[in-house]
Amino acid sequence: MSALLKIENVSKAYGGVVANRQVSLEVQSGDIAGLIGPNGSGKTTLFSSIVGAHPIDSGSIQFGGQEISKLDVPTIARRGLLRTFQQTRIYAEMNCVENMRISAPDARAPVLSLLSGFSRNVDVRAEELLDFVGLASKRFLRAGSLSFGQQKLLEFAMALMSEPKLLLLDEPTAGVNPTLINGLIDRLIKANKELGITLFVIEHNMRVIMNLAENITCLAHGEVLAQGTPQEVRDDPRVVEAYLGASA
Amino acid sequence: MLENLQLLFDYPTLGADLIANGLMIGAIFALAAFGMALVWGVLGIINIAQGEFVMLGGFVALTAAGLGVPPLATIPLAAIVLFMVGWGLYRLVIFRVVDRDLFVSLLATFGLSIILQQLSNEIFGADVRTLETGLGTLVLFDGQIVLAEIKLVSFVTALVVGLALWAFLKRARLGQAIRATSQNARAARILGIDTDRVYAATYALNAALCGAAGSLVVMAWTIHPYIGLPYTVRSFLVVIVAGLGNIAAVIAAGLGLGALENVAGFVLGAEYQIAFVFALMVIILVVRNFLLRRKREYLK
Amino acid sequence: MTDAQKYALVATGLLFSFVAPFLLPQFATQLTMLWLMVIFALTWDTLGGQMGYNSFGNILFFGIGAYGCAVIQRDLGLDYFAGLAVGLAFAAVLSAIVAIVLGAGMLGLRGHYFAIGTLGLGIAAGEIAGGWDYVGAGSGMVPPLYPVELAGRELFFYFLMFALALVTFLVLRALYATKFGLALNAIRDDEDKAEAMGLRTTQVKSLAWAVSAFFLGIGGGLAGNLLGFIDPRDVAFAGATFGVWMVLMAILGGKGTLWGPVIGAVVFHITQELFWTYLLGWQRVALGLLIVAIVVFFPNGILGTLRERFPEWFGEKVEERV
Ligand SMILES: Nc1ncnc2c1ncn2[C@@H]1O[C@H](COP(=O)(O)OP(=O)(O)O)[C@@H](O)[C@H]1O
Ligand SMILES: [Mg+2]
Numbered sequence: 001m002s003a004l005l006k007i008e009n010v011s012k013a014y015g016g017v018v019a020n021r022q023v024s025l026e027v028q029s030g031d032i033a034g035l036i037g038p039n040g041s042g043k044t045t046l047f048s049s050i051v052g053a054h055p056i057d058s059g060s061i062q063f064g065g066q067e068i069s070k071l072d073v074p075t076i077a078r079r080g081l082l083r084t085f086q087q088t089r090i091y092a093e094m095n096c097v098e099n100m101r102i103s104a105p106d107a108r109a110p111v112l113s114l115l116s117g118f119s120r121n122v123d124v125r126a127e128e129l130l131d132f133v134g135l136a137s138k139r140f141l142r143a144g145s146l147s148f149g150q151q152k153l154l155e156f157a158m159a160l161m162s163e164p165k166l167l168l169l170d171e172p173t174a175g176v177n178p179t180l181i182n183g184l185i186d187r188l189i190k191a192n193k194e195l196g197i198t199l200f201v202i203e204h205n206m207r208v209i210m211n212l213a214e215n216i217t218c219l220a221h222g223e224v225l226a227q228g229t230p231q232e233v234r235d236d237p238r239v240v241e242a243y244l245g246a247s248a
Numbered sequence: 249m250l251e252n253l254q255l256l257f258d259y260p261t262l263g264a265d266l267i268a269n270g271l272m273i274g275a276i277f278a279l280a281a282f283g284m285a286l287v288w289g290v291l292g293i294i295n296i297a298q299g300e301f302v303m304l305g306g307f308v309a310l311t312a313a314g315l316g317v318p319p320l321a322t323i324p325l326a327a328i329v330l331f332m333v334g335w336g337l338y339r340l341v342i343f344r345v346v347d348r349d350l351f352v353s354l355l356a357t358f359g360l361s362i363i364l365q366q367l368s369n370e371i372f373g374a375d376v377r378t379l380e381t382g383l384g385t386l387v388l389f390d391g392q393i394v395l396a397e398i399k400l401v402s403f404v405t406a407l408v409v410g411l412a413l414w415a416f417l418k419r420a421r422l423g424q425a426i427r428a429t430s431q432n433a434r435a436a437r438i439l440g441i442d443t444d445r446v447y448a449a450t451y452a453l454n455a456a457l458c459g460a461a462g463s464l465v466v467m468a469w470t471i472h473p474y475i476g477l478p479y480t481v482r483s484f485l486v487v488i489v490a491g492l493g494n495i496a497a498v499i500a501a502g503l504g505l506g507a508l509e510n511v512a513g514f515v516l517g518a519e520y521q522i523a524f525v526f527a528l529m530v531i532i533l534v535v536r537n538f539l540l541r542r543k544r545e546y547l548k
Numbered sequence: 549m550t551d552a553q554k555y556a557l558v559a560t561g562l563l564f565s566f567v568a569p570f571l572l573p574q575f576a577t578q579l580t581m582l583w584l585m586v587i588f589a590l591t592w593d594t595l596g597g598q599m600g601y602n603s604f605g606n607i608l609f610f611g612i613g614a615y616g617c618a619v620i621q622r623d624l625g626l627d628y629f630a631g632l633a634v635g636l637a638f639a640a641v642l643s644a645i646v647a648i649v650l651g652a653g654m655l656g657l658r659g660h661y662f663a664i665g666t667l668g669l670g671i672a673a674g675e676i677a678g679g680w681d682y683v684g685a686g687s688g689m690v691p692p693l694y695p696v697e698l699a700g701r702e703l704f705f706y707f708l709m710f711a712l713a714l715v716t717f718l719v720l721r722a723l724y725a726t727k728f729g730l731a732l733n734a735i736r737d738d739e740d741k742a743e744a745m746g747l748r749t750t751q752v753k754s755l756a757w758a759v760s761a762f763f764l765g766i767g768g769g770l771a772g773n774l775l776g777f778i779d780p781r782d783v784a785f786a787g788a789t790f791g792v793w794m795v796l797m798a799i800l801g802g803k804g805t806l807w808g809p810v811i812g813a814v815v816f817h818i819t820q821e822l823f824w825t826y827l828l829g830w831q832r833v834a835l836g837l838l839i840v841a842i843v844v845f846f847p848n849g850i851l852g853t854l855r856e857r858f859p860e861w862f863g864e865k866v867e868e869r870v
Contacts, residue, residue, distance in 0.1 A: 366835075
């Protein structure tokens with residue numbers, strides 16, 4: 001196994017607030033990696049730094065062995081590194097099928113090759129994936145009219161549609177109806193095992209991340225507090241304290 | 249154009265004269281911009297009818313003077329009348345667009361600006377007008393700088409009015425309610441502030457500011473029904489350069505724009521002065537955006 | 549409405565468009581202007597409705613087209629029809645190129661910054677044309693006259709403008725049905741998301757503006773010849789009339805739909821021609837009132853409102869799978 005994503009000593013401050021300090025971690029190809037930490041510990045900030053949404057102050061981010069910390073968002077996305085948003089983002093005025101079509105890899109081509117219709121393969125794939133996340137019957141509805149949980153599923157399906165190598169998921173279960181969470185976990189694992197997409201997941205829910213991830217990094221106050229298997233991290237007294245301290 | 253530039257180098261005092269005169273009108277730009285920043289910050293609306301308020305202020309002053317009101321006394325009168333106009337427009341239209349898409353408020357105030365412009369054209373006629381105050385001219389430095397006294401009066405008045413409003417925002421109860429609403433309208437509502445009234449007062453205050461500015465414009469320069477849009481654009485320019493919350497920056501940017509515009513008008517020719525203002529706005533928008541983007545996307 | 553009914557409606561409309569100038573010869577110029585309005589609304593909506601970039605300055609490309617065509621006609625010394633053909637081609641290409649060059653800076657602006665920035669562009673262009681001797685400065689330009697010995701000037705321009713409107717409509721319809729069309733909608737709904745998904749948003753936006761400018765440029769060239777006089781501020785870069793009407797017509801019919809701008813343009817133009825003569829000097833006041841009324845009370849327009857009432861007409865449906 002090789003490191004698909006390698007982050008070294010990344011720091012990022014918003015004005016005076018240091019959101020990430022000297023963060024280092026690796027995500028191995030084929031893995032499901034987890035990122036946990038109390039609210040405000042800098043998880044979303046780290047994701048934004050990885051995908052190029054803002055410049056980092058120092059450090060290095062390598063994807064597939066290449067430095068990406070100076071590239072912009074679309075370029076990084078086209079290399080196969082994608083993120084979903086904590087505040088779910090879909091194209092609200094378009095229907096589900098259209099959301100899927102525009103997420104296919106061929107939609108990222110230079111503009112002149114966009115001047116053609118949709119290939120049969122794309123439509124078939126879109127149907128399969130909508131079916132996979134359980135939105136098949138909703139496929140001609142406006143995405144904006146879906147419930148929050150359904151929008152999350154759609155966003156996940158769109159991410160799969162674009163065939164990333166590495167997918168960063170920001171709290172995929174937040175706001176999802178608890179009865180649906182187990183189904184969602186199954187789908188994440190399936191996407192990883194069957195589609196071969198490496199996942200890096202921010203998760204607030206400890207039970208979920210323990211069942212999902214093979215490797216976990218815990219952030220607190222922007223710094224790496226602990227790294228290891230779910231057991232190791234869960235049993236680390238500093239992690240316990242960070243979580244208790246934060247919720248107290 | 250090049251000859252004019254050459255002229256400026258040959259006679260540097262000519263430049264000083266242009267700049268001095270430009271600074272005078274720059275104070276008016278700052279006043280209107282202050283009002284725009286207020287409305288933008290509190291209601292979240294960019295008021296395209298800003299310049300039409302200035303224009304209306306001018307016509308109010310003209311009309312009042314025609315009825316025998318001494319010219320300088322028309323300044324508060326224009327402010328009061330425009331306050332009422334602003335309040336009325338808020339109650340009729342603006343309150344419906346406060347919480348809506350920015351494009352809606354932009355287009356709605358654009359519609360208002362067309363209405364006011366065309367109404368003025370119908371009522372007052374399309375002629376270029378000015379109001380004689382009977383004040384003289386000031387000759388400084390052996391005639392190197394010639395300045396109409398009314399421009400100086402206008403300059404001082406504009407700054408005094410602006411600073412008075414600023415003090416009002418800091419000290420008075422209504423001023424504090426306005427500031428609280430601009431920081432967080434929901435929280436202000438919870439604290440028992442009637443935000444709808446605050447919005448109305450803010451919009452009306454802005455109109456009053458512009459009205460005062462307009463009465464100064466008609467005395468020190470000229471007005472006609474179609475001068476509104478350039479004033480709106482100047483206000484917008486000053487606000488994007490100076491930001492929403494900083495009165496010193498607004499004054500500096502307003503004065504700077506006035507001086508720059510006057511010099512550019514001389515160098516390029518007066519027929520291109522308006523083109524210069526609009527082009528300058530476009531350039532500043534694009535450059536500013538470019539700098540912001542670079543900060544967002546790349547490492548230093 | 550069934551598909552058959554829709555086709556019947558469109559066929560009737562087309563038929564009427566062909567015979568209208570013969571049936572109503574006294575209104576030929578107004579009918580020609582109707583097609584210009586359709587072009588205005590359609591091309592505005594490419595950015596404003598489909599892509600969510602509300603331009604207040606698309607009149608810029610109309611003006612560039614009007615002047616570009618007239619300058620070619622004046623300076624190349626060709627006979628009338630050859631000059632007009634070359635002029636129109638030049639107008640189209642020039643406008644599209646200007647759109648791409650300006651787009652590089654302007655299309656990075658979002659929301660109200662774009663709206664006000666484009667407003668500035670349109671007005672600056674009018675002011676520059678009004679001071680520039682090469683294009684007649686404040687007194688404007690008079691394009692060469694249609695050969696007097698030939699009859700049918702009005703029909704000639706009617707059918708040219710009609711053809712342009714038709715081609716614009718068909719090209720846009722085809723474009724909206726491609727991945728490019730979906731990319732426009734994606735940018736409208738959430739540009740940051742589109743970037744995060746790897747779409748080449750900058751290219752998409754530039755092409756959209758260039759297409760819009762291309763057709764507006766031809767429209768400008770034709771309109772200059774039709775009206776016979778190009779005034780910098782009241783015809784070519786007429787922000788307070790044509791420039792606002794574009795926006796208003798698209799909103800009135802329904803932003804972001806294919807037929808909305810067409811419907812909006814027809815309704816607006818007919819209303820204007822029928823009633824506005826009675827308003828004497830007050831048309832422009834009425835226009836302002838109309839803008840306020842429409843954006844405040846009717847922002848979804850005719851088609852948008854229908855869509856809310858009858859979503860199934862627009863293909864929205866829940867499909868249970870078997
Ligand atoms: N755009 C921003 N501007 C300023 N501060 C921010 C911004 N985004 C996040 N922060 C601050 O950075 C810290 C980390 O935030 P975030 O990365 O969102 O944490 P998490 O996702 O772990 O909850 C917090 O203190 C937050 O207030
Ligand atoms: Mg977060």
